[in-house]
Amino acid sequence: MNSQRLSDADLDRLADLLPLTDGDDGPLPLDAIQGLLCAVASAPKPIPPATWLPEVFGSGHKFATPEDEKEATRLLERFLEDVAAQLNGGESLDMVLYDMEDGGDSLPVWCEGYLMGVDLADPPWEALADEDELGEMLGPFFMLSGRAREIAETEGDPWMSEEEEAQAMEEDAKGLVDLILGNRAYWFSKSVPDTIRRSAPKVGRNDPCHCGSGKKFKNCHGAA
Numbered sequence: 001m002n003s004q005r006l007s008d009a010d011l012d013r014l015a016d017l018l019p020l021t022d023g024d025d026g027p028l029p030l031d032a033i034q035g036l037l038c039a040v041a042s043a044p045k046p047i048p049p050a051t052w053l054p055e056v057f058g059s060g061h062k063f064a065t066p067e068d069e070k071e072a073t074r075l076l077e078r079f080l081e082d083v084a085a086q087l088n089g090g091e092s093l094d095m096v097l098y099d100m101e102d103g104g105d106s107l108p109v110w111c112e113g114y115l116m117g118v119d120l121a122d123p124p125w126e127a128l129a130d131e132d133e134l135g136e137m138l139g140p141f142f143m144l145s146g147r148a149r150e151i152a153e154t155e156g157d158p159w160m161s162e163e164e165e166a167q168a169m170e171e172d173a174k175g176l177v178d179l180i181l182g183n184r185a186y187w188f189s190k191s192v193p194d195t196i197r198r199s200a201p202k203v204g205r206n207d208p209c210h211c212g213s214g215k216k217f218k219n220c221h222g223a224a
Contacts, residue, residue, distance in 0.1 A: 004078070004082075005082050005085075006075070006078055006079055006082050010075060010078070011030055011096070013071075013075065014030065014033075014072065014075045014076070014079070015030055017063070017068055017071060017072040017075070018033075018056070018057070018061065018072060021058075021060065021061075023060055025058050025059045025060030025061075026058045026060055026061055027056060027057055027058045027061050028055070028056050028058065028113060028116075029098075029106075029109060030096050031095075031096050031097055031098060031106045031109050031110045031113065032109050032110060032112060032113030032116070033056055033076070033079065033096075033113060034079070034083060034095065034096045034110065034113065035109075035110040035111060035112065035113030035114035035115075035116075035117065036052065036055060036056065036113040036114065036116050036117035036120075037052075037076075037079055037080045037083045037117065038083050038087065038093070038114055038117065038180055038184075039113075039114045039115070039116070039117025039118045039120070039121075040052050040080060040117045040120065041080060041083050041084040041087055041184065042087060042180075042183050042184040042187055043117075043118075043120070043121040043125075043187065044121055044123060044125065044128050044187050044190060044191070045121070045122065045123065045191075047117075047120050047121065047122070049073070049077065051120055051122075052117070052120055053073065053076065055116060055117075055120065056076060057072075087180070087181060087184040088184070088188075090181055090184075090185060091181075092177065093177050093180055093181065095110065095177070096110070097110060107144055107173060107176075108144055108145050108146055111140075111141045111144040111145035111176075112145040112146075112147070114141050114145075114180075115138070115141050115142070115145060115147065118138065118141075125137070125138070128190065129186075133186075137179070137182075137183050137186065139172075140172035140175070140176060140179055143168060143169060143172050144169055144172050144173060144176070149165070
């Protein structure tokens with residue numbers, strides 16, 4: 001496995017291979033791709049490339065040549081390795097974000113990509129985490145992506161004021177990297193089997209056999 005970090009030149013090349021389009025069926029932008037890959041790297045069970053690559057490429061994208069598709073696939077696989085290495089380190093994440101015309105950044109796009117990656121998990125996150133845990137793990141992504149507001153408006157639920165929304169989003173943004181790292185650690189801990197503990201101390205081969213024969217364990221039951 002090649003764990004070399006992607007350079008700016010690598011990301012620029014990936015952007016050239018996956019040009020943005022006006023439609024919804026084109027490739028994802030790099031910020032959304034990184035968000036999706038973070039969720040893929042954090043999933044309860046491994047997600048194969050055959051599942052997440054089509055989400056990145058989009059149904060409407062056509063590569064100029066087979067070689068371009070292979071190059072894009074290799075870069076995306078390295079992108080996933082890069083993201084996984086950062087998450088497994090548990091200390092930081094270099095987020096791919098872009099400045100927007102309104103003075104903000106592309107964090108909503110990044111968070112939407114993360115939620116897209118969560119939706120690819122099998123088994124799904126909600127099947128393995130209780131409702132309260134899931135709310136803490138994913139709530140800020142719903143808030144920052146705008147999905148929370150859309151759901152409230154669709155269901156006719158009251159929504160917070162602009163000031164309250166801005167404050168909530170600011171707080172969620174500040175803690176987002178720690179949350180991303182925490183989500184990865186949560187699912188990793190779920191994947192590690194519990195250590196089997198002995199109910200009695202281990203018998204050494206030169207200790208008296210537990211059967212009471214008076215022989216050394218290695219010459220009695222330990223010889224079986």
